[in-house]
Amino acid sequence: MPAYIVMGAQWGDEGKGKIVDVLAEKMDFVVRFQGGANAGHTVIHGDIKYVTHLIPSGVISGRSVNIIGNGCVVNPTTLFEEMETLRKQGVNISPDKFIISPAAHMVLPIHEYLDRALNEKIGTTNRGIGPAYTDKVRRTGIRWESACDGSFEEAYREHLDFVEKVYAIVDDKEIQLLRDGIPEQVEAVKRLRPFVRDARPLLAEATKNGSKILYEGAQGTFLDIDHGTYPFVTSSNTSIGGAYTGSGVFLDFVKRIGIVKSYTTRVGEGPFPTELFDETGQALRDHGNEYGATTGRPRRCGWLDLALLKESCMINGFNYIVFSKISCLSGLETLKVAIAYNSDGSPVYHELPGWEEDVLGCTEYDKLPDNCRKYIEFVEDFLGVPIGIVSTGPDRDHVIERQPIFAK
Numbered sequence: 060m061p062a063y064i065v066m067g068a069q070w071g072d073e074g075k076g077k078i079v080d081v082l083a084e085k086m087d088f089v090v091r092f093q094g095g096a097n098a099g100h101t102v103i104h105g106d107i108k109y110v111t112h113l114i115p116s117g118v119i120s121g122r123s124v125n126i127i128g129n130g131c132v133v134n135p136t137t138l139f140e141e142m143e144t145l146r147k148q149g150v151n152i153s154p155d156k157f158i159i160s161p162a163a164h165m166v167l168p169i170h171e172y173l174d175r176a177l178n179e180k181i182g183t184t185n186r187g188i189g190p191a192y193t194d195k196v197r198r199t200g201i202r203w204e205s206a207c208d209g210s211f212e213e214a215y216r217e218h219l220d221f222v223e224k225v226y227a228i229v230d231d232k233e234i235q236l237l238r239d240g241i242p243e244q245v246e247a248v249k250r251l252r253p254f255v256r257d258a259r260p261l262l263a264e265a266t267k268n269g270s271k272i273l274y275e276g277a278q279g280t281f282l283d284i285d286h287g288t289y290p291f292v293t294s295s296n297t298s299i300g301g302a303y304t305g306s307g308v309f310l311d312f313v314k315r316i317g318i319v320k321s322y323t324t325r326v327g328e329g330p331f332p333t334e335l336f337d338e339t340g341q342a343l344r345d346h347g348n349e350y351g352a353t354t355g356r357p358r359r360c361g362w363l364d365l366a367l368l369k370e371s372c373m374i375n376g377f378n379y380i381v382f383s384k385i386s387c388l389s390g391l392e393t394l395k396v397a398i399a400y401n402s403d404g405s406p407v408y409h410e411l412p413g414w415e416e417d418v419l420g421c422t423e424y425d426k427l428p429d430n431c432r433k434y435i436e437f438v439e440d441f442l443g444v445p446i447g448i449v450s451t452g453p454d455r456d457h458v459i460e461r462q463p464i465f466a467k
C-alpha cells in the first residue's frame with residue numbers, strides 16, 4: 060500500500076503542484092483533504108500551463124481517481140468554472156475519475172461576502188474559506204450531500220435567513236442580491252451532483268489492495284489553523300493531521316514529502332522573521348516570479364528559515380524533502396539562513412557563500428556549483444531529513460533526483 064503525502068513546509072507556494080503532478084501520473088488515487096479554491100497549483104506540461112485551485116492535479120494526467128475529501132470546502136460555481144477551463148484544455152473529467160465527498164462543505168456567495176467584509180486584517184484570498192469553515196464548526200454549514208437529496212435550495216434559503224439575523228454587516232440590499240443569486244447556485248450544484256459520493260470505502264479498499272495513493276496538501280504548514288502563525292492562518296489543518304480527518308481513512312504514508320522552497324515567501328499578513336524589504340527581497344520576487352497564482356498578489360520574500368522548518372519537520376514527520384526553486388538564488392553573493400531566534404524574536408543567521416552560475420534546468424547534482432551543493436547539504440544536515448529532489452526550474456524535467464521518490 061504505497062501511500063504518499065505531499066505538504067508545503069512553509070507558508071504555501073513552495074511548488075507542490077509540479078511534484079504532485081510527477082507523482083500523480085503513477086498514482087491510482089489523488090486526494091485533496093483540506094482547503095478550497097484558496098490554493099493555486101500551476102502545472103506545466105510541454106507548452107500548456109494548467110492552473111488548478113481545487114481539483115486534484117491528478118486529473119491532468121488522466122490516470123487516477125481524484126477525490127475531494129470531507130475536509131475541503133467547495134464552491135459550486137468556481138469548481139464548475141475550473142472544470143470547464145480544464146475541459147477546454149483537453150482534460151477529461153468524468154464521475155468515475157473525480158469524486159466530491161458528500162460531507163465536504165459548500166462555499167457560497169455569502170461566505171465570499173463575509174470574507175471580504177470581516178477578514179481584511181488577515182489578508183485572506185477572499186475566496187470565502189474562513190466563513191465556510193466557520194459555518195462548518197458552528198454546525199450551520201451546508202454539505203454536499205444536499206446536492207444528492209435535493210435539500211440544497213431550501214437549506215440555502217434558510218441559511219440566508221440565519222445570516223440576516225446574525226450579521227448586521229449584511230444589509231438589506233446585499234441579502235436581496237444573495238437571495239436573487241439562489242437559482243444560479245442551485246443550477247451549479249445540480250450540475251455537480253453526479254460527482255458527489257462517499258469515496259471512503261474506495262480508499263479503504265485501495266489501501267488493502269496495494270493501490271498507489273497520493274494525498275495532495277494545499278497551502279503550507281504555517282498556515283495550519285492549529286500549528287500555524289495564528290490568527291494569520293487559513294481555516295483548515297494544512298499539516299499531516301488534516302489528512303486523516305479530511306479524508307476519513309487511515310493510511311500509513313510511506314513517503315511524507317515536505318516541499319521546501321530554497322528561500323521563504325508568504326502572502327497576506329502575519330509574522331515573517333526572515334522577511335527582506337530591500338533589493339535582495341525584490342530580486343527573489345523577480346527571479347522567482349513570486350506573484351500569487353490565485354490572487355496575483357506580490358508575495359513577501361525572505362531568507363530561508365531553518366528554525367521554522369525544523370518545527371515543520373517535527374509536526375509532519377517528513378522523511379523526504381523536495382528543495383525547490385534553487386535556480387532563483389543564482390547571483391546572490393552571500394546567502395543567509397536562520398538557524399535560531401534571539402530573545403526578541405529576530406533571527407540568528409548563518410551565512411553561506413552564493414554562486415553566480417545559472418543552474419536553471421540542471422539535472423545532474425555534480426554539475427551544480429560547489430557553493431550551491433554546500434547550501435543544499437547544509438539544509439539537509441540541519442533538518443536531518445534527506446533532500447531527495449532538487450527542483451531547478453518550472454518544467455517537469457527540471458529536477459535532480461538524489462534519492463528515488465517512488466517506493467519500491
Ligand code: IMP
Nearest residue numbers: 071097098099182183184292293326327
Ligand atoms: P484564506 O485561506 O483565504 O482564509 O487566507 C488565510 C491566509 O492564508 C492568508 O494569509 C492567505 O494569503 C493565505 N493563503 C491561503 N491560501 C494560500 C496559498 O495557496 N498559498 C499561500 N498562501 C495562502
